Amino acid sequence: MNEKSRVGVIGSGSWATALVKVLLNNINGLNWYIREPEIREHVTKFKHNPSYLSSVMFETEKLNIFDDINEFVEKTDVLLFVVPSAFLGLWMEPFKGDFKNKFVLSAIKGIIPISNLTIAEYFNRHYNVPFDQLGVVSGPCHAEEVALERLSYLTVACKNTEHAEVFAKNLECR
16 A cells, blocks of 8 residues: 555545545545445535535545445455445455455444454455455544544554555544
8 A cells, every 4th residue: 555546445434534534635536335326416416414414525636436335346456345244245246356465444333243253354254355455444432522522532553554644644634
């Protein structure tokens, strides 16, 4: 991962919406995979998520919105998963590729309920993503606070501290 890596977010809830907003403040372009057609269309047309944090406006000219997870992964180097842990399998169901040469970050809260796997263990076991290509974004904050750029603290953790530092800069509010 480096500053020129293509970054993307998977998810369309309040947490994903907040993180997309902050990332767009710091990088020139962002890929966003949104499963729900009505949310995709609304974000494209009206520049905000109609279902979550609807007051947050996006610079849509900096967004590449995807409806196909396979195309999204192919065109993204750093993938930030921001979906409910209980539904990760459903979001991943149409995925047919692999994560070779991809860096996978999880901003997912909790574990996979049925298997009791952490998100890193899930990606390692189901998609053979090595642990050194996995990271976590976590912190004691709420989506609304992050979207409003209120004082919040997020931690980016992974085996490679340089990767963590690069991605953490993408989440700074200046």
